Amino acid sequence: MTLFGPRYPEEIAKRIPPGQRLVKGWPVLHYGPIPRFDEREWRFEVFGLVERPISLTYAELTAMPTTDVVADMHCVTGWSTLDNTWTGVSFRALAEKAGVRPEAKWVIAHCDLGYTSDLSLQAMMEDDVLVAWAHDGEELTPEHGFPLRLVVPQRYAWKSAKWLRGLELAEHNVRGFWEARGYHVHADPWREERYSYQEGPGAELEP
Numbered sequence: 081m082t083l084f085g086p087r088y089p090e091e092i093a094k095r096i097p098p099g100q101r102l103v104k105g106w107p108v109l110h111y112g113p114i115p116r117f118d119e120r121e122w123r124f125e126v127f128g129l130v131e132r133p134i135s136l137t138y139a140e141l142t143a144m145p146t147t148d149v150v151a152d153m154h155c156v157t158g159w160s161t162l163d164n165t166w167t168g169v170s171f172r173a174l175a176e177k178a179g180v181r182p183e184a185k186w187v188i189a190h191c192d193l194g195y196t197s198d199l200s201l202q203a204m205m206e207d208d209v210l211v212a213w214a215h216d217g218e219e220l221t222p223e224h225g226f227p228l229r230l231v232v233p234q235r236y237a238w239k240s241a242k243w244l245r246g247l248e249l250a251e252h253n254v255r256g257f258w259e260a261r262g263y264h265v266h267a268d269p270w271r272e273e274r275y276s277y278q279e280g281p282g283a284e285l286e287p
């Protein structure tokens with residue numbers, strides 16, 4: 081029970097993780113400039129420990145069977161938004177298409193201009209993880225990640241990498257942009273996994 085700060089109706093309150101507050105609208109948050117999109121040279125790739133590496137044009141990717149996911153979003157700086165509808169292709173569908181090798185334990189997201197994030201394959205295989213190009217029925221705007229972003233609803237939003245260009249399957253973890261700067265490898269907001277000092281010794285061995 082918090083004495084100060086917002087009070088939410090019970091239905092809403094139970095959807096807001098500890099230390100988070102609801103915001104109006106949809107904040108824009110990222111490090112660095114917004115990359116520009118050149119459809120002729122743009123490819124989305126799934127590579128690394130896979131049987132059949134994937135390289136798709138934007139038209140090919142968006143022609144794949146699509147999925148809609150309704151999900152909440154939690155930024156580690158403290159803001160949350162509820163009931164975002166994302167449209168895209170599920171990670172599971174991509175993993176199946178590529179044929180993930182049994183040694184793969186981690187997924188590294190690669191973005192334009194060098195941003196990366198990492199997650200365990202186990203976290204990525206949740207059924208609400210997708211690569212998305214639309215939000216609430218509208219094409220993503222450039223500041224929110226157009227033409228493509230990763231969405232991992234059950235982890236803090238820095239894992240939902242914008243301007244996504246590739247997903248790499250790996251046996252060993254490679255810490256991403258924020259993970260290398262003191263943020264948690266697993267980033268579950270319900271466990272308040274914000275900072276790397278909270279990680280147990282086996283965090284990068286046992287997802």
Ligand SMILES: Nc1nc2c(c(=O)[nH]1)N[C@H]1C(S)=C(S)[C@@H](COP(=O)(O)O)O[C@H]1N2
Nearest residue numbers: 108109110111155191195224237238241242
């Ligand atoms: N490529 C890239 N993706 C990124 C970031 C970034 O700096 N670069 N910031 C992350 C962070 S910290 C958050 S909270 C969300 C914010 O997404 P939004 O701007 O669409 O709200 O994007 C994430 N994805």
Ligand SMILES: [Mo]
Nearest residue numbers: 155156237238
């Ligand atoms: Mo964030």
